[in-house]
Amino acid sequence: MAAGSGRHRPYNILEASMRIHRGIGLLTATLLLPLVSSAAADAKRGEKLYTGRCGACHSIADNGAGPRHRGLFGCKAGTQAGFNYSDALRKSGIVWDDQTLDRWLADPNKMVPGNSMAVQLASDPTDRADLIAWLRAATTGEGSCQRAGSAGQGQSAAHR
Amino acid sequence: MSDTQIPSTLIDVGGSRRSFLRRSALLSGAAVALLGGVPLRGIAAHNDAQASSDVNILNVALGLEHEGIAAYQIGAGSGLLDKPTLAVASLFLSHHEGHREVLMGAIKKMGGTPVAAKTTDEYKASEKLNVKAIKTAADVLRLAQRLELGAANAYIGVMPSFTDRSLSQVAGRLIADETMHWTALTQALGEALPKPTLSFGA
Numbered sequence: 001m002a003a004g005s006g007r008h009r010p011y012n013i014l015e016a017s018m019r020i021h022r023g024i025g026l027l028t029a030t031l032l033l034p035l036v037s038s039a040a041a042d043a044k045r046g047e048k049l050y051t052g053r054c055g056a057c058h059s060i061a062d063n064g065a066g067p068r069h070r071g072l073f074g075c076k077a078g079t080q081a082g083f084n085y086s087d088a089l090r091k092s093g094i095v096w097d098d099q100t101l102d103r104w105l106a107d108p109n110k111m112v113p114g115n116s117m118a119v120q121l122a123s124d125p126t127d128r129a130d131l132i133a134w135l136r137a138a139t140t141g142e143g144s145c146q147r148a149g150s151a152g153q154g155q156s157a158a159h160r
Numbered sequence: 161m162s163d164t165q166i167p168s169t170l171i172d173v174g175g176s177r178r179s180f181l182r183r184s185a186l187l188s189g190a191a192v193a194l195l196g197g198v199p200l201r202g203i204a205a206h207n208d209a210q211a212s213s214d215v216n217i218l219n220v221a222l223g224l225e226h227e228g229i230a231a232y233q234i235g236a237g238s239g240l241l242d243k244p245t246l247a248v249a250s251l252f253l254s255h256h257e258g259h260r261e262v263l264m265g266a267i268k269k270m271g272g273t274p275v276a277a278k279t280t281d282e283y284k285a286s287e288k289l290n291v292k293a294i295k296t297a298a299d300v301l302r303l304a305q306r307l308e309l310g311a312a313n314a315y316i317g318v319m320p321s322f323t324d325r326s327l328s329q330v331a332g333r334l335i336a337d338e339t340m341h342w343t344a345l346t347q348a349l350g351e352a353l354p355k356p357t358l359s360f361g362a
Contacts, residue, residue, distance in 0.1 A: 051306060052310065055306065055310045056314040057224070057310075059287050062288055064227075064288060065224060109321065118216070118217050118321035120362070121316075124362060127362060
């Protein structure tokens, strides 16, 4: 309806139907995209990428130059016990999941300026999907971080 | 350990531990010269936050060099390597000791405090090094290969983040050493070199 025209435009059932279908299509595509991405992701390749690109600083079980990854999904960023995080990451409010990890791996400095992970090693979306698929499989188990929705267990006084 | 021997034609080094120590002492001088040749000209123009960021990156790199040195020392002391392979491992160890000096020198020059190495027992207990799983000479070389690849990729990944561009040049020279080590180790293990171009970094 044209605003201020003073005339009602006839209701076009065909146009409305097409709009609804387009909306459903878009919604379906949006909902299915993560499933398609994770289904297509290659966790085995992700393991190799993790070893070659992340393994210098990270491991699943131990803190090193970077924090351990055990229990990563659902962790509040900057709360893994025993690791000295930057203020920037500790105060970021990020909870690690597929989406936040994808943004982080693409460019940590862009996502959290001033954080300590000054490294860009997964600019390719396929690499990130494979890495995240591997992390999902490999980091299961009890972590020592603060979980989303909890109030601080695992938080070390040593954190900056 | 014939299956994992590094061909002497690939890297020509004299064999003895004594000559390794002599080379190591020479490398200390080379490390100082490296830093002297790259005088970190930009530091004076940088603010504290930028210098602090660079120091943090260098300290992460230093931590990796400490770890690499420990891994090579553990490997060299394992008794699993034959004489020619031990000589090459000792040479690579001396390179990493040289890297350590370069990084410590740069960190101090920038007013930072170099991160200390962990104890050998701590390195032996780490899941990342997984020393207890080492049973053969090939296991030693695979550990070294994995660490060299990780270090090369880490240096490549941080290069764009240095605020002092002269540090990127230092990083580039370190990457060249790590890549040389990785290539020699990969060939010693009888593994194929990567087919894709630009196979390091991302």
